[in-house]
Amino acid sequence: WSEDRFNEIIKETSTFIKKVGYNPKAVAFVPISGWHGDNMLEESTNMPWYKGWTKETKAGVVKGKTLLDAIDAIEPPVRPSDKPLRLPLQDVYKIGGIGTVPVGRVETGIIKAGMVxxxxxxxxxTEVKSVEMHHEQLEQGVPGDNVGFNVKNVSVKDI
Incomplete structure (x- = not known):
């Protein structure tokens, strides 16, 4: 429950965060004990020195006390579905009775059946025959989705 140790960890972690290109002011630092549940869901009485965390976001300054508050304050990523389709392929499969199925993550745009x-x-x-995610048919794949899509008249070697 040491304030000095917590501040030391913040300093070390902030240095690392800067090196990899992030702003430490945009990160919530929360002293927790998973074993005892301190500052996980409710404020802990074992750390009277801890006054809460503050972080900068695009919407402004956000404050909280617990890990749950910090998780709730995470901004969802922007999903650029209005841009052209970009879908780096992870693999291409030949599935009997279905055909050629490229697989990858939609980065921008959307993919849906009938698209060229x-x-x-x-x-x-080629034309997209169908789009699936985790063996379930999708009307469309959006940024962030890992999809497989069936294509017409194209072999695995052609892609």
Whole structure:
């Protein structure tokens, strides 16, 4: 429950966070004990020196006391679905009875059945027959989704 140790950890972690390109002022530092549940869901009485955390966000300054407050203060990532489709492929499968199924994560744009897509660098253009995520049919894949999509008349070698 040492304030000195907590401040030492903040200093070390902030140095690392800066090195990898993040702003430490945008990070909530919360002293917790998972074993005892201190500052996890409710404010702890074991750390009277701890007055809470403050972090800077695009919306302004956010304050809280617990780990749950810090998690609740995380801003969801921007999902650029209005931009052109970018979907780096992780793999391409040949599935019997279905056909060629490229798999990857939608970074920008949307993908849906009926769309005409072009694969780079091969410049192969084809139509998307269907889109799935975790073996469930999707109406459309949006940024952040890991999808598999069935394409017409294209072999695995062509992609």
């Amino acid at each position: 897509v072009t694969f780079a660098p091969t410049n192969v253009t």
